[in-house]
Amino acid sequence: DIFEESLGTDINKKDTDGDGLSDYEEYYITGTDPLKIDTDGNGTSDADEDTDSDGLTNAAEIQLGTQSYEADSDYDGLNDGDEVNKYKTDPLKYDTDEDGLSDGDEIKINLNPNSASTNGVPDNEYCIEQTISADSEALSEINTETNPYDMSLEIDAAGPVASNIIVKKSSYSAAMSNDAILGICPELVYDSDCKVENVKLKFKLDEQYIPNEGSLYAASNPELAGIKRYNVFKYFEDENILLPVVTEFDVANNTLYSEVDELGSYCVMDMEKWLKSLGIEPDAEIESLSVEESQAQSISAEDYQCFTVDESGALGDDVPSSKEAVNVVFIVDT
Numbered sequence: 001d002i003f004e005e006s007l008g009t010d011i012n013k014k015d016t017d018g019d020g021l022s023d024y025e026e027y028y029i030t031g032t033d034p035l036k037i038d039t040d041g042n043g044t045s046d047a048d049e050d051t052d053s054d055g056l057t058n059a060a061e062i063q064l065g066t067q068s069y070e071a072d073s074d075y076d077g078l079n080d081g082d083e084v085n086k087y088k089t090d091p092l093k094y095d096t097d098e099d100g101l102s103d104g105d106e107i108k109i110n111l112n113p114n115s116a117s118t119n120g121v122p123d124n125e126y127c128i129e130q131t132i133s134a135d136s137e138a139l140s141e142i143n144t145e146t147n148p149y150d151m152s153l154e155i156d157a158a159g160p161v162a163s164n165i166i167v168k169k170s171s172y173s174a175a176m177s178n179d180a181i182l183g184i185c186p187e188l189v190y191d192s193d194c195k196v197e198n199v200k201l202k203f204k205l206d207e208q209y210i211p212n213e214g215s216l217y218a219a220s221n222p223e224l225a226g227i228k229r230y231n232v233f234k235y236f237e238d239e240n241i242l243l244p245v246v247t248e249f250d251v252a253n254n255t256l257y258s259e260v261d262e263l264g265s266y267c268v269m270d271m272e273k274w275l276k277s278l279g280i281e282p283d284a285e286i287e288s289l290s291v292e293e294s295q296a297q298s299i300s301a302e303d304y305q306c307f308t309v310d311e312s313g314a315l316g317d318d319v320p321s322s323k324e325a326v327n328v329v330f331i332v333d334t
Helices: 002-007 023-030 058-064 080-087 103-108 216-220 271-277 291-297
Strands: 128-132 149-157 166-169 186-189 196-205 230-236 241-244 248-250 255-260 265-270 306-309 315-319
Touching: 002 023, 023 058, 058 080, 080 103, 196 230, 196 265, 216 271, 230 255, 241 265, 255 265, 265 271
Parallel strands: none
Antiparallel strands: 128 149, 149 196, 166 186, 186 265, 196 255, 230 241, 230 265, 248 255, 306 315
């Protein structure tokens, strides 16, 4: 009562000015004048005013428990009015269906924020093909004016990737550093709660970094000519080693790309410079067999007898030879 007397409000009335908001609500919540029905004089009562322009009146926000001065009370990317009137989500819950994706993120990728799964798959595992273009804000730390390439992504992942992925200069750049690396070494980090299936890393090189006419390496090996001398490498932090990944080329568009199944730290390597650093001479011949030649030199599976082997190492009964192809890969740490 003493405080009301200092404000000039009526100690015997809950709502001195009769605008539909109690004196307490006006003073502490909406910040309006408890002595005026229309504080700003715009013709709308303080109760019917939409202070934060979110589609809900001050009176409605007080009833719901949302903030009358903050358009998005739960900071999920949707304003309170849209949550209540359009999407029927909870304006006080960041993730109404508790599936790991915010209500706003689900709307961005056309999922239902009131259902935790889509087509029987949990939303944080429901992968959608998405493209992150070179001019996306998500790639702004990599695609600078001075970097010799523009990076873009095609990714099959759950959640809205563009607004949640972090692409920056790799924290392992010092460990990866060598003279053969072209430009920035990007590191890609995404929400660990969201599934990532496939990623296509695309690097469009500036024209000036492509020609290498007169190269002795290119002369002895056409695969080192022009843009084809570049290769994408991945950094494996556990082993502290850079290893090449399969790289394809769109020569017409000055672009090289690799399809991988996980994010992490990658870089573009100039293989000509890399060979020089290894001391490999440009005229060194690296022989390879054609498919026909390798088949001619292979040993027939019929020359061998296969056995089942139990845990103790004992041979079981003879079984027919398998004719399925087996890929044997050797990665040499130089």
